[in-house]
Amino acid sequence: MARAATTSDVFNAIAEPRRREIVDLLARGAERDVTELVRKLGLPQPAVSKHLGVLRKVGVVAVHKAGQRRLYRLNPQELKPVHDWIQHFERFWTDQLASIKEVAEQKAKQLAARDRAASKQ
Amino acid sequence: MARAATTSDVFNAIAEPRRREIVDLLARGAERDVTELVRKLGLPQPAVSKHLGVLRKVGVVAVHKAGQRRLYRLNPQELKPVHDWIQHFERFWTDQLASIKEVAEQKAKQLAARDRAASKQ
DNA sequence: TTGATATATTCCTATGTGGGAATATACTAG
DNA sequence: CTAGTATATTCCCACATAGGAATATATCAA
Numbered sequence: 001m002a003r004a005a006t007t008s009d010v011f012n013a014i015a016e017p018r019r020r021e022i023v024d025l026l027a028r029g030a031e032r033d034v035t036e037l038v039r040k041l042g043l044p045q046p047a048v049s050k051h052l053g054v055l056r057k058v059g060v061v062a063v064h065k066a067g068q069r070r071l072y073r074l075n076p077q078e079l080k081p082v083h084d085w086i087q088h089f090e091r092f093w094t095d096q097l098a099s100i101k102e103v104a105e106q107k108a109k110q111l112a113a114r115d116r117a118a119s120k121q
Numbered sequence: 122m123a124r125a126a127t128t129s130d131v132f133n134a135i136a137e138p139r140r141r142e143i144v145d146l147l148a149r150g151a152e153r154d155v156t157e158l159v160r161k162l163g164l165p166q167p168a169v170s171k172h173l174g175v176l177r178k179v180g181v182v183a184v185h186k187a188g189q190r191r192l193y194r195l196n197p198q199e200l201k202p203v204h205d206w207i208q209h210f211e212r213f214w215t216d217q218l219a220s221i222k223e224v225a226e227q228k229a230k231q232l233a234a235r236d237r238a239a240s241k242q
Numbered sequence: 243t244t245g246a247t248a249t250a251t252t253c254c255t256a257t258g259t260g261g262g263a264a265t266a267t268a269c270t271a272g
Numbered sequence: 273c274t275a276g277t278a279t280a281t282t283c284c285c286a287c288a289t290a291g292g293a294a295t296a297t298a299t300c301a302a
Contacts, residue, residue, distance in 0.1 A: 001259090001260050002261090002285090002287035003288065004136070004259095005289085006124075006288080006289070011136045011138075015125070015132045016290085017132075033248080034248070044293095045250090046249090046293085049249060049250050050250085053250080053251095067248095067299065068248050068299040068300060069248060069299090070249065074213075076210050076213030079207060079210050082207045083208070086203045086204045087204070089197050089200050089204070090204065092200075093197060122257080123288090123291090124257075124258065125289095125290090127258080127259070154278080154279090155278070165261080165263095166279070166280090167263085167279090168260075170281085174280080174281095186268095186269095188270075189270060189277065190278065190279080
């Protein structure tokens, strides 16, 4: 099999940095039309339309027509699977802080013990 | 340009479901050797080794030799960029609960109003 | 109508994929 | 050393990309 399609799920869709930028832009504020996104991203318009197409297919963004423009908005609940998955690992970097502190304290104790042993000789 | 390499960053590395499974397995517990992962995943050994190679290159897992086996462990802090990015959208689904409730209440009001209007005719 | 603007689509190509199969490498036991 | 076990690597292929260029489609304005 080849690599999964970018449109196969959210994880594949957001693997592309430009698409994450688009999501970021749509998160901060209201709807935006394509021209606005083109300007902010500094990408050619067809590239932006294609990225929007991918995000549309996985449901991360939604469109509606407004005259000759198309207004895109974020559909944030479609990002939730990513959040749910990554959240399981949150404890690791919280615990990590604690364990780094612990290790440091252990080392300090060992050094102190060594010093005491050395001074006895 | 073609699609970015799976080894180019964490986002691309974890886009593959099997690799997320591997991460999940390594998250629940201690180090595991390849054979163990092969058994749990039900994949051919070369496939597992290749997935581990990708995760190694982006730093999500680390290996050390133990005799003829290689023990893999999770390197959770490398997942943090994903967490940091997705966390920005957390507010959306918290707010969403509130807004779903609101919408439901609005609809109920509208239905009630329509019923009242109908009964007046 | 015609011309301009906004957006999407199509065609192209270089590239990297994931799985299968086979093989290479490394280590261990006897 | 030899056989066996554990793991990685190589070669294959069908496939989907992302960007570029060109074009199609839709809507507006005059």
